[in-house]
Amino acid sequence: MLMRTDPFRDFDRLAQQLFATGAGTWSKPSQMPMDAYRDGDAYVIALDLPGVDPDAVDIDVERNMLTVKAERRPAVTGEGVQLELSERPMGVFSRQLVLADSLDTERIGATYDAGVLTLRIPIAERAKPRKINVGRASDGGPRQLSS
Numbered sequence: 001m002l003m004r005t006d007p008f009r010d011f012d013r014l015a016q017q018l019f020a021t022g023a024g025t026w027s028k029p030s031q032m033p034m035d036a037y038r039d040g041d042a043y044v045i046a047l048d049l050p051g052v053d054p055d056a057v058d059i060d061v062e063r064n065m066l067t068v069k070a071e072r073r074p075a076v077t078g079e080g081v082q083l084e085l086s087e088r089p090m091g092v093f094s095r096q097l098v099l100a101d102s103l104d105t106e107r108i109g110a111t112y113d114a115g116v117l118t119l120r121i122p123i124a125e126r127a128k129p130r131k132i133n134v135g136r137a138s139d140g141g142p143r144q145l146s147s
Contacts, residue, residue: 006123032047032048032094033048034095040144041122042121044119044121046116047116047119048115048116049093049115049116049117051072051075056072061099061105061108064105065099066098066119066121067094068094068097069092069093069136070117072088072091072095102124102126104124105121107122108120125138
């Protein structure tokens with residue numbers, strides 16, 4: 001049997017149990033760290049989800065709220081297996097992001113590779129810069145703008 005004593009880890013574990021939002025549920029951003037950047041005409045969000053099965057990832061968009069939920073299950077299960085030490089958090093993790101209105105939430109793409117969930121959110125056509133030509137009215141009247 002493995003025995004390990006770390007009073008700070010024990011205190012942190014106790015605090016997490018006391019202040020958690022629910023048994024086995026965490027929603028701290030540090031549990032699902034991410035990077036976000038713009039790449040051309042899309043925003044890219046990369047979320048670290050090591051040890052999570054891609055089938056256990058759920059991505060929802062409602063209006064401009066993006067919700068990513070993932071469940072990390074114990075890797076070692078079965079009859080006769082007794083877990084001696086577990087330092088990796090298990091359970092359901094979630095992260096919510098408010099997306100700008102200028103993003104096209106209808107065309108979000110998601111890939112999962114090497115424990116990283118990558119979301120590509122294209123910029124909506126209506127939000128891209130465009131040139132507006134100014135035309136001349138032949139009768140000297142007001143000018144009309146066209147796009």
